[in-house]
Amino acid sequence: MKILCLALNSRYVHSNLALGYLVELGRREGHEVDLKEYTINMNLREILLDSDFESYEVICLSAYIWNGRQLLDLLKDMRKIHPKAIYLLGGPEASSSVHSYLPFCDGVIMGEGETPFKHFLAHPDEPEKWIGISYGKHLAPMHREEVLDFAYPYFQLQGHQIIYYESQRGCPFGCSYCMSGSTGVRYRPMALVKKDLQVFIEQEVPLVKFVDRSFNINLPRALEMISFIKKMDRGKTSFHMELAPHLLPQALLDAFRDAREGLFQVEVGIQNIENEVNYLSNRNIFYPKYKDRLKEFIDLFPGHVHLDLICGLPGSTFDNIRSSYEELASLEPDFIQLGFLKLMPGTLLYQQKESFGILASSEAPYEVLATNDLSFSAVKLLKSIERMMDLYPEEDIPMTLDYLTRKRGVFDVYWWMAEHFPKDKLFERHSLENRLLILGEFSDQVVKETLELDYRRKRRNRRHLFFRGRMDKETNQLMSYYDGEGLVEDPVYYQIDYDKQLVYREEKA
Numbered sequence: 001m002k003i004l005c006l007a008l009n010s011r012y013v014h015s016n017l018a019l020g021y022l023v024e025l026g027r028r029e030g031h032e033v034d035l036k037e038y039t040i041n042m043n044l045r046e047i048l049l050d051s052d053f054e055s056y057e058v059i060c061l062s063a064y065i066w067n068g069r070q071l072l073d074l075l076k077d078m079r080k081i082h083p084k085a086i087y088l089l090g091g092p093e094a095s096s097s098v099h100s101y102l103p104f105c106d107g108v109i110m111g112e113g114e115t116p117f118k119h120f121l122a123h124p125d126e127p128e129k130w131i132g133i134s135y136g137k138h139l140a141p142m143h144r145e146e147v148l149d150f151a152y153p154y155f156q157l158q159g160h161q162i163i164y165y166e167s168q169r170g171c172p173f174g175c176s177y178c179m180s181g182s183t184g185v186r187y188r189p190m191a192l193v194k195k196d197l198q199v200f201i202e203q204e205v206p207l208v209k210f211v212d213r214s215f216n217i218n219l220p221r222a223l224e225m226i227s228f229i230k231k232m233d234r235g236k237t238s239f240h241m242e243l244a245p246h247l248l249p250q251a252l253l254d255a256f257r258d259a260r261e262g263l264f265q266v267e268v269g270i271q272n273i274e275n276e277v278n279y280l281s282n283r284n285i286f287y288p289k290y291k292d293r294l295k296e297f298i299d300l301f302p303g304h305v306h307l308d309l310i311c312g313l314p315g316s317t318f319d320n321i322r323s324s325y326e327e328l329a330s331l332e333p334d335f336i337q338l339g340f341l342k343l344m345p346g347t348l349l350y351q352q353k354e355s356f357g358i359l360a361s362s363e364a365p366y367e368v369l370a371t372n373d374l375s376f377s378a379v380k381l382l383k384s385i386e387r388m389m390d391l392y393p394e395e396d397i398p399m400t401l402d403y404l405t406r407k408r409g410v411f412d413v414y415w416w417m418a419e420h421f422p423k424d425k426l427f428e429r430h431s432l433e434n435r436l437l438i439l440g441e442f443s444d445q446v447v448k449e450t451l452e453l454d455y456r457r458k459r460r461n462r463r464h465l466f467f468r469g470r471m472d473k474e475t476n477q478l479m480s481y482y483d484g485e486g487l488v489e490d491p492v493y494y495q496i497d498y499d500k501q502l503v504y505r506e507e508k509a
Contacts, residue, residue, distance in 0.1 A: 001124065004056040006047075007037040008067040008074070013161040017211065018062050018091065020153030022117050028151065029121050035156075040067050044074050054082040058124065060117075063093035063101065065342065065365040075104050086124060088117075088133075092179050093364060095142065096346035098134050107133040111142040112169070114150050145169065148188040152196045162207045163200070167193045167225065171213040173244075176282040176348035177313070177341060180213055187221065194228055201229070204236040215241035216252055226255045226264075233263055238303075240265045246290040248297045257300050265304040268294070272309065272316055273324045280314040280356075281349065287327075295331050305333045311382050312341030312368030314349075314356040318378045325411040335393070338386045340379075341368040384418035385411070387426055391435050392417065396458070399482075399503065400439075400450040432458060436465055449482035457496050457503045477506070 003026050007016035019035055026033035034056075038047050053059055059078065063071050075087060090109035094101045098108045109116045109132060116132035123129040127136070132143030148169055156163060170183040200208050216222045229239055245268045256264055272278055273287040298305050307328050311321050321338075328336050343350055343360035353360070357372030370376040392414070394401050404413045420442040430438070436451045443451070448466045455465050456478050464470060470479045477493045484505065495504045 001031045001057045001121070002055070003031055003033040003058040003060065004051065004053055005033065005035045005060045005062075006051060006053065007035065007062060008047075008071055009037055009039050010066045012039050015156045015160045015163055016062055017153070017156075017164040017166070018113065019060065020156045021114055021150055022060060023155075024151045024153050025114060025117055026121060029118070031121065035153075040070055044070060044077070047074060048077055048081070053078055053085070056085060058086045058088065060088045060090070062091040063089055064091050065093055065344075068093040068097075068364045072101065072104060079104065088120065092344075096179065096344060098139065102134060102136075107135040109133050109143075110140045112145045113143075114145055116143055144183060144186075146186060148186055149192060152192075152199075154199060157200070157203050157205055160205075162209060163205055164209050164211050165196065165200070166211045167215075167221070168212045168217070172217060173214075173285070174282045174348075176352065177310075177344070179344050179347060181282070181348070185213075185217060187218070190221070190224065193225065197225070197229060198232055201232045201234055201237050204234065206237065208237060208239050210239065210241040213242065214244040214247070216243045216247045219247070219249065219252065223251060223255050226252075226259075229263065230259055233260055235260065238262055238265060240267065242267045242269065244268075244285070245270055245287075245294055246285050248290065248293045253297055253300060257302065259302050261302045263303065264301075265306070266301065267306040267308065269308045270324070270328060272313055272320065273327050274315070274320055277313050277315040277320065291331075298331050298333050304335070306335045306337060307331070307333045308337045308339055310339050310341055312358070312371055312374055312379070314352075314358070314371065315373055316371075317373045318382070321382065322411050322415075326409045329410045336389075338382070338389060340383070340386075342366050343368060381415075381418065384421070384426060385414045388414040388417040388421065391421075391430065392439065396432060397436070397439075397451065397454045399453050400447060403446060403450050433463075433465065440466055446482060446487055449480050449487070453478065453480060453482065453494060453503050457498070478503075 005019040005023050007019050009016055016037060023033045023035045036051050061071055061075065079087065087105040088107050088109065089101050089105045090113045094108050095110045098110070101108050107120070107127065107130065111132065116130065119129065119131045120133060127133070127138070130140070132140055134140045148166070152165070166188065168185055168187045170185045171178065171180040172185050174181045241264070243266050270287065271283060275286045275288070278284070278286060309321065309324055309328065325336060325338065343353060343358055343366045345366070349358070357370070359369040359371070360366045361369060368379065370379060401410070401413065408416070417439065421438065425438065433455065436455050440448045440451050452465050452467055452470070456471070472479070477495055479491045479493055481487055481491060483492045493506055495506050497504065
């Protein structure tokens with residue numbers, strides 16, 4: 001058969017690992033299988049014209065919360081033009097909302113798709129022989145794979161800055177808001193893992209993101225992979241992994257500590273610092289028990305550390321979210337993500353939504369609108385604060401944030417920004433220059449001085465934000481009336497290292 005796997009990714013640099021697996025499986029079964037990847041930002045008509053879908057017998061699509069609606073619209077148009085094809089859908093959005101998709105396709109793969117896809121290939125015209133695939137009025141049970149030994153789609157290494165990899169699948173924890181809760185952990189054979197990792201390093205893939213829910217859930221395996229990556233490292237590839245915060249023993253810290261700077265980057269899901277909030281979500285991972293170890297880990301880890309919080313969990317109030325953010329900021333990670341609960345159909349929390357008063361969007365991504373503990377106005381404010389964090393990350397305004405956070409916490413600084421930022425410009429696209437100009441419009445003279453310094457270190461051009469004629473073209477020194485503490489009467493001079501994007505104070509020669 002001639003089969004098309006079509007992906008709608010969230011960004012151009014991303015790849016669809018699930019469809020990549022199916023391509024490899026189909027090819028090994030002797031079929032002609034192609035993968036064509038697009039993004040959700042593309043016009044659907046352009047995808048129709050470009051994909052040549054009408055020349056295929058089978059068309060497979062993968063639905064997620066970020067692409068479900070667009071994919072459904074695309075599918076409807078495809079069926080109008082090419083009704084004789086067999087259309088298969090998979091992915092968490094399709095299997096959790098199967099009745100929304102079944103009227104427009106021939107089958108929905110329920111859960112994990114490798115074995116169901118093999119059965120489909122063996123009996124494409126006999127649905128009654130399919131396993132793990134819903135069709136017509138037949139609703140199949142959710143399927144999970146027990147052995148993860150299928151071939152990695154190496155062809156996806158070409159043209160992608162970020163590739164995804166799973167050394168394990170599933171999760172042992174039972175968080176009520178998660179689709180992967182209590183699905184059990186299954187592992188890819190270590191020999192295959194090492195073979196794959198070696199290929200990524202030799203091909204100098206810029207970034208490999210492990211999709212493992214908790215990379216460190218099995219410590220001996222985690223240590224073996226870390227050791228192998230360090231041994232094979234060529235200085236070109238970075239590896240990103242998610243860590244469970246309560247499983248950071250000394251052996252893991254020691255394994256990371258002597259790695260090349262930037263070889264590893266980690267994301268740690270904290271979600272909330274209050275025990276009661278975590279308990280209400282069946283997340284029995286309590287911050288006070290691991291706080292000290294997490295702080296030590298952050299201090300010694302030789303790379304980027306990203307911490308996650310979730311707004312809208314049962315029992316979580318605005319004040320609780322604020323205190324959680326400020327507490328995590330005191331640990332000095334590289335980044336704190338202020339995320340929002342997505343009430344996913346099929347999860348335990350979805351069944352409990354009425355008891356917690358959770359209101360969420362009716363359409364994907366099903367993001368929280370309000371709860372018994374968090375009003376809609378509070379959600380709106382938190383979304384504005386989150387937007388400020390996106391527009392003004394520390395890497396863009398380090399001197400400005402250093403000054404602003406001397407008298408108030410970093411969350412409160414972003415809160416202040418959210419209250420003053422023009423509402424009609426909140427969700428527009430902004431250049432660095434425009435972002436800093438807007439911040440300067442509702443800030444005092446000191447902030448304008450720090451913003452000028454932050455801007456100049458990022459831009460080699462002679463443009464200015466607020467103060468003309470401050471740059472000495474001969475010495476490449478920038479004059480300012482900010483001395484690192486506040487405004488001064490006599491000018492201070494700074495030298496800019498554009499390569500490192502740093503500003504050094506020095507005296508005028």
